[in-house]
Amino acid sequence: MAERFDPYALLEALERQRVTYIIIGGLGRVLHGSDELTDGLDIVPSTREENLRRLGLALEELNARRPDGKAPQLDRDLARGPLLELATDAGELKIVPEPAGTRGYDDLRRRARLEPLGRGLRPSVASLDDHARMLAALGREHDREPLLTLQRLIELEHELGRGISREIEL
Amino acid sequence: MRAGLSQVELSQRSGKDRAQIARWERDVVVPSLETLRELLRACGYDLELTLVPYEADRKQDARLQKALQRTPQERLQTMLRGRGR
Secondary structure (H helix, E strand, O other): OOOOOOHHHHHHHHHHOOOOEEEEHHHHHHHHOOOOOOOEEEEEEOOOHHHHHHHHHHHHHOOOEOOOOOOOOHHHHHHHOOOEEEEEOOEEEEEOOOOOOOOOHHHHHOOOEEOOOEOOEOOEEOOHHHHHHHHHHHOOHHHHHHHHHHHHHHHHHHHHHHHHHHHHHO | OOOOOOHHHHHHHHOOOHHHHHHHHOOOOOOOHHHHHHHHHHOOOOOOOOOOOOOOOHHHHHHHHHHHHOOHHHHHHHHHHHHHO
16 A cells, blocks of 8 residues: 555645535544555535535645546536546545435535544544445445444444443442 | 435335434434334335354454544554554
8 A cells, every 4th residue: 555645635635725525435434443544535525516616626736636637627527427536646535425325415414523633634524323324335345344343333332332321320 | 215215205104203214314213123124114125134153353342442542633643654564
């Protein structure tokens, strides 16, 4: 995994342009405690016009390129497929307006949490349950392992929650 | 979700209260196995339960428990260090 990946640079560019989005995918799972390695950032942006304009500015700043080497044209590219894969100067960035098993930003936003990551960044991260929901909906064989990890994390979090409740009762 | 039904449609098909369906969707409460099966059948699916052997992966549990004690920032730093190796 030698590809350059600087999640802080990606998040800072989105922050500077005040883009509204939710982190999903490998990095989202890592932020919840999954012990996998990832080399890209996957986001679900709000698809409101003004937000897509801001996202376009952040992509320019990051020198984003499509697989064919051309600069993305958000309106057109997002209409073409379920996700837009981009290479940037800070690593891979995937834009997924409507991840499998969800209804997009407004659906995920309800359970997402702002997570402080340092350098003044506090991005919104999809919930653990929603991460599991998305992986399950994809139904891909290679997602089986990360899905089992997420399910175990959910169980351990519940056990931890029950432990804390018992301590409070005592 | 896979059936593409709204809460109102699912309520009509299953005979369950729409507000209750919304609470299940928001994870406020969890439906019983029996209720879950009724909901799935209303969507045209069924739930197949199969008994399989289970053995806890204690090494992975220990890693995950350690990760849960870290902040998201620390988890990110740990992953980035792992990529550098």
